[in-house]
Amino acid sequence: MDRITRKELKGDKFARDVGLTVEYLSEHRRQAIRYSVVGVAVLAAVLGLVYYRKQQHNARQTALTAAVEIHLSPIGPPSSEFIRSFPTAQERFSAASKAFTDLVTKYPGSGEAMIAKYYLGTLAADQDKMLEAEKWLKEAAQSGNANYASLAKLTLADLYRWQRRAPEAEKLLRSLIAKPTEFVSKEQATIALAELLAPSNPAEARKLLDPLSTTSRTAIGRAAMEVLSQLPRPQ
Numbered sequence: 001m002d003r004i005t006r007k008e009l010k011g012d013k014f015a016r017d018v019g020l021t022v023e024y025l026s027e028h029r030r031q032a033i034r035y036s037v038v039g040v041a042v043l044a045a046v047l048g049l050v051y052y053r054k055q056q057h058n059a060r061q062t063a064l065t066a067a068v069e070i071h072l073s074p075i076g077p078p079s080s081e082f083i084r085s086f087p088t089a090q091e092r093f094s095a096a097s098k099a100f101t102d103l104v105t106k107y108p109g110s111g112e113a114m115i116a117k118y119y120l121g122t123l124a125a126d127q128d129k130m131l132e133a134e135k136w137l138k139e140a141a142q143s144g145n146a147n148y149a150s151l152a153k154l155t156l157a158d159l160y161r162w163q164r165r166a167p168e169a170e171k172l173l174r175s176l177i178a179k180p181t182e183f184v185s186k187e188q189a190t191i192a193l194a195e196l197l198a199p200s201n202p203a204e205a206r207k208l209l210d211p212l213s214t215t216s217r218t219a220i221g222r223a224a225m226e227v228l229s230q231l232p233r234p235q
Contacts, residue, residue, distance in 0.1 A: 060103070060112040067099035071119060097123055114143040118152050125159060133159060141172075150176055150184040154192065161196050169196050187212055187220045194227055202231045 073092055074085045086092035100116040100123070107113050121136035137159065140152035153172045160169035173196065176189035190212065194205040205227070212224035 060107050060110055063099070063103045063106070064112040064115060067096060067103055067116065067119070070099050071096040071123070093123060093127060111143075111145055114140055114145055115148055117143075118148055118155075121152065122155060125155070130159065130163065146179075147181045147183040150179075150181040154184050154189065157192060157196070166196060166200070185220075187224075191220070191223050191227060194224075198227065198231055206231055 069084070070092065074083065075087070075089055075092060076085060078085045086095065097120065100120045103116045104113045104120070117136045118140040121133045121140060124130075124133035124136060134156065137152045137156040141149050141156055143149045143152070153176055157169040157172040157176075160166070160172070170193065173189050173193040176184050177186050177193065180186040180189065190208050194208040197208070198205040209224045209228050209231075212220055213228055215221045
């Protein structure tokens with residue numbers, strides 16, 4: 001599972017601010033103007049809610065950043081007083097798992113909690129805790145954030161592949177091909193599907209890869225060529 005986690009996690013981005021507080025103010029602006037005395041009270045309440053939401057958002061982002069930093073901390077003796085490290089990988093795993101779990105518990109339903117679930121899934125997979133990994137990745141895959149949901153589906157498909165649950169993996173990958181995202185492109189999902197089908201249906205795998213291997217100058221082309229080179233030659 002190391003190939004799944006390390007490579008994907010390096011490209012992570014945090015959830016974008018969708019501007020809920022601005023929309024809330026806009027929706028209540030006319031009401032606040034229409035009623036003078038009541039309007040002032042309403043506006044004050046709205047501003048209080050906006051401030052609270054802003055503070056909550058900042059707290060969630062801080063918690064997520066701290067958890068990710070733990071997850072990416074080096075193993076071994078400290079190289080600097082400003083860089084946190086852990087004596088063993090197991091100690092780092094335990095600390096990261098706690099940080100992400102605390103975030104999920106404290107801010108359930110938030111975008112940051114959903115991202116934390118994805119990390120918890122990959123951490124569990126690294127520890128060969130496959131039932132736990134599947135649980136977290138499924139929850140992340142059902143999230144409303146299409147980008148992180150797609151990343152969770154891709155990782156979950158790889159987990160199913162190694163568990164010899166090909167039909168479930170294929171279903172996930174075909175859904176990603178049908179609806180690609182910024183985090184998981186159609187080409188990336190296609191290559192993953194070809195890898196899955198290669199042992200049982202090399203002809204179909206080749207059919208999927210041929211259009212992507214027309215040039216080796218791109219990362220997609222090189223990846224397609226690599227998988228193609230491992231397929232048996234057609235008779």
